[in-house]
Amino acid sequence: MSPTAALIKAALNSNFGWSIVRHRLFVQKRDRWMVPLVALGVVGVVPTLVLYVRLLGDVFDMLNSLGQEKALLTLAVLAGQLMILVFGLFYLIATFYFSRDLEYLIALPLKPSQILLSKFAVVLINEYLTMAPFILPALIVYGFKRHGDPGYWLIMPLTYILLPVIPLTAAGLVVVGMMRLVNVGRKKDLLIISGSLVLIAAALFLQFGLSRAAGTSDLDTQQIMSMIASPDGLVQTIGRRFPPAIWATRFLHDGLMTASGLSAFALFSGLSILLFGGLMAGAQRLFFGGLVGLSERSGVRVRGGKALAIKFSSGCHPVRAIFLREVRLMNRTPIFLLNGVLGVLLIPIVLALTLSSSKQGTDSADILRLMTSAKPATGILVTTMFMIVCATLSGVASSSFSREGRKFWISKVIPVGYRQQVSAKFLHSSAIALLGIGSAVAVLALRFHLGAWQWLSSLALALPVTAFITSLNLAVDLARPLLDWISPQKAMKQNLNVLIAMLFDLGFLFLYGLAFVALGKSGLSLGAVIGIMATFGVGLACLAFTLVSQFALRRYPSIET
Amino acid sequence: MIEIDHVSKSYNKGAVRAVDDLTLTVPPGEIFGFLGPNGAGKTTTIKMIVGILKPDAGTIRIAGLDNGAEALRCKAMTAYVPDEPEIYERLKGIEYLNFMGDVYGVSGGERRNRIEHWLQAFELSRAVADPIQTYSHGMRQKIILTAALMVKPKVFVLDEPMVGLDPRSSHLLKEAMREHCDGGGTLFFSTHIMEVAERLCDRIAIIHKGRLAACGTMAELRDQAKDKASLENIFLELTET
Numbered sequence A: 001m002s003p004t005a006a007l008i009k010a011a012l013n014s015n016f017g018w019s020i021v022r023h024r025l026f027v028q029k030r031d032r033w034m035v036p037l038v039a040l041g042v043v044g045v046v047p048t049l050v051l052y053v054r055l056l057g058d059v060f061d062m063l064n065s066l067g068q069e070k071a072l073l074t075l076a077v078l079a080g081q082l083m084i085l086v087f088g089l090f091y092l093i094a095t096f097y098f099s100r101d102l103e104y105l106i107a108l109p110l111k112p113s114q115i116l117l118s119k120f121a122v123v124l125i126n127e128y129l130t131m132a133p134f135i136l137p138a139l140i141v142y143g144f145k146r147h148g149d150p151g152y153w154l155i156m157p158l159t160y161i162l163l164p165v166i167p168l169t170a171a172g173l174v175v176v177g178m179m180r181l182v183n184v185g186r187k188k189d190l191l192i193i194s195g196s197l198v199l200i201a202a203a204l205f206l207q208f209g210l211s212r213a214a215g216t217s218d219l220d221t222q223q224i225m226s227m228i229a230s231p232d233g234l235v236q237t238i239g240r241r242f243p244p245a246i247w248a249t250r251f252l253h254d255g256l257m258t259a260s261g262l263s264a265f266a267l268f269s270g271l272s273i274l275l276f277g278g279l280m281a282g283a284q285r286l287f288f289g290g291l292v293g294l295s296e297r298s299g300v301r302v303r304g305g306k307a308l309a310i311k312f313s314s315g316c317h318p319v320r321a322i323f324l325r326e327v328r329l330m331n332r333t334p335i336f337l338l339n340g341v342l343g344v345l346l347i348p349i350v351l352a353l354t355l356s357s358s359k360q361g362t363d364s365a366d367i368l369r370l371m372t373s374a375k376p377a378t379g380i381l382v383t384t385m386f387m388i389v390c391a392t393l394s395g396v397a398s399s400s401f402s403r404e405g406r407k408f409w410i411s412k413v414i415p416v417g418y419r420q421q422v423s424a425k426f427l428h429s430s431a432i433a434l435l436g437i438g439s440a441v442a443v444l445a446l447r448f449h450l451g452a453w454q455w456l457s458s459l460a461l462a463l464p465v466t467a468f469i470t471s472l473n474l475a476v477d478l479a480r481p482l483l484d485w486i487s488p489q490k491a492m493k494q495n496l497n498v499l500i501a502m503l504f505d506l507g508f509l510f511l512y513g514l515a516f517v518a519l520g521k522s523g524l525s526l527g528a529v530i531g532i533m534a535t536f537g538v539g540l541a542c543l544a545f546t547l548v549s550q551f552a553l554r555r556y557p558s559i560e561t
Numbered sequence B: 001m002i003e004i005d006h007v008s009k010s011y012n013k014g015a016v017r018a019v020d021d022l023t024l025t026v027p028p029g030e031i032f033g034f035l036g037p038n039g040a041g042k043t044t045t046i047k048m049i050v051g052i053l054k055p056d057a058g059t060i061r062i063a064g065l066d067n068g069a070e071a072l073r074c075k076a077m078t079a080y081v082p083d084e085p086e087i088y089e090r091l092k093g094i095e096y097l098n099f100m101g102d103v104y105g106v107s108g109g110e111r112r113n114r115i116e117h118w119l120q121a122f123e124l125s126r127a128v129a130d131p132i133q134t135y136s137h138g139m140r141q142k143i144i145l146t147a148a149l150m151v152k153p154k155v156f157v158l159d160e161p162m163v164g165l166d167p168r169s170s171h172l173l174k175e176a177m178r179e180h181c182d183g184g185g186t187l188f189f190s191t192h193i194m195e196v197a198e199r200l201c202d203r204i205a206i207i208h209k210g211r212l213a214a215c216g217t218m219a220e221l222r223d224q225a226k227d228k229a230s231l232e233n234i235f236l237e238l239t240e241t
């Protein structure tokens, strides 16, 4: 095998990890419970896919009646390439900047373009998989709906394979260039945080912009008429900013046997090859330069002069020490910070913006209407739920043990009782939940002008339930902590425990809501209902905390690292 | 004193027998070396002593206390230095040391004296204000050692402590080990470096494929082996497959 091929094979294997899955399932006999879960997931996806295909069929029919059916292709290609551009940027940054093996690979006798190629191949396969469920159905539906053109079925897979090359190489050039210009190695943390904040801002902006645009259509009737009148009108309008989408539409629709199709194909593949070649050539010159300093970690080191005054603490209670450790580890790891402190502060604001920007008749508008409902009981229940969701959605508690990762051994050897360790974790998760509730209250009071009585009552209900859910989520993570990770992403964002805990939480909130409504209908005064539910919440919270402490005593000793 | 009594441990639901019916006593006041080829079960044994792994069978006692039933009291007496210096990278060196001081309840004055002494000795005084993620492998190991020496417990358990240390630090560590045992402390450490074991240890156990192959002072080991020239030869003879 040539070195390039071997490298690509190794990169693919380490990324799509079939051998590690095989090892875990058959040798270690772990994670077997995942198999039915995955099967369930696949089964769950099928109806969604069927629905999507139906929708596509309808869109085709609609466009067809206007003589604009080609626009479906343009839309699919454009959507696909946009997706690739956006995801590609992230995948590429992740694989170029954050994969640990780069340091070893540089040391091997390999050309930069070979390393880049292997990384690129991984991202490319990722892209094919990511966009398959969205784009393939559109291309296939189009093929079936436009009866009888066998040529299409040859061109379509080819198009699919070529589709990611242009946007991905464009993204690649941007990333490689950026690597050269900015010494990101030292500023990784900053890069992640600022990048994510920009992304959130962009999402919010889109959300706003789209709902505004949908509300007041800027296109006047005349423009629409003229767009529909010309056979390529819609295609041109959609693809105006991005000609390759138009080219792809042309050769998919006309086939390669026609002059227009062939020329479009030549343009499309020509640009692909050109960009790809450019990236590989650029790699020779830029890639290694950018890699220098990649393994440097940020951190100010003062050289020369006197040694810094060292801060000795003169001792504090172990629970406080562990609490402090939790705070520091969370706030200094960008991914955790974004999901933790920043996350809970932002979620209420984002939710509020979504709620207030949506049109009448949508779900979110309904929620807002319920919250400010004339019926105080409904209003209080909905605001309570809002607060709880803002406080606990972040996954801080349900990844509390997982976040320790390979450092978990420290928790097992230090002479601090497991109950105390869980208490510290409970305090930390609760502190972050409180931030979320605080942010939610601020949004409710300042943005939606809810009366003090309403949010104070909701607060009385939400606080004990939040404490209960925090204990519950801790227990979920404690039952099966995910400790073997390198990228912190795995511990929080991709942690199944967070998802499982969320399902539990939602189930509980549903039951809690039912109980509240049932109690309200029994003829008790609203004050009494709130009093009963709050007391009930406090009882549950105490019980759950006792149980999770007890569970820790049993569970900790058998977590082996 | 550490007493390991008929302890077994396997991985992967019994597929790999890492430690097989091991019985050992580590008396106080002696440097006890634990030798064995790669994969012999040294790390597994050590992790059971400090409570990271739970034995499948058998018991481990530290100063007479069962380390399962009396886990907390055992841990308070023990400092452990792992083979892989996997510690909180996002903390600064000094924050890690303070954390360890807090959880082991080391008083402010002792903490300051011991930390300053060992940081000086290991030449970490400047780096200690930096995040641990900027440390090299050896520096991480030294910060863990500093924490252990600050705690100054009755029992030291060290897994391959010399690997990755520079000669000077390695020398300092050996002196500290000697001093600890001369003061009546217990010390158990694993290694596969024969010279270190031969010169440093008062007592040696050799483990092979999870089973105890030999145990005793250098003189006793010599009596057991045919080729008595060096520990290396004894080791090779005992661990032949």
Ligand SMILES: Nc1ncnc2c1ncn2[C@@H]1O[C@H](COP(=O)(O)OP(=O)(O)O)[C@@H](O)[C@H]1O
Binding pocket: B011, B012, B016, B017, B018, B036, B037, B038, B039, B040, B041, B042, B043, B044, B045
């Ligand atoms: N986490 C683990 N999972 C499966 N097998 C393991 C694990 N850790 C160690 N082993 C196996 O147990 C045996 C003993 O390992 P270890 O105690 O680390 O040896 P040593 O420290 O003496 O080199 C080896 O065969 C090793 O493959």
Ligand SMILES: [Mg+2]
Binding pocket: B042, B043, B044, B083
């Ligand atoms: Mg080992």
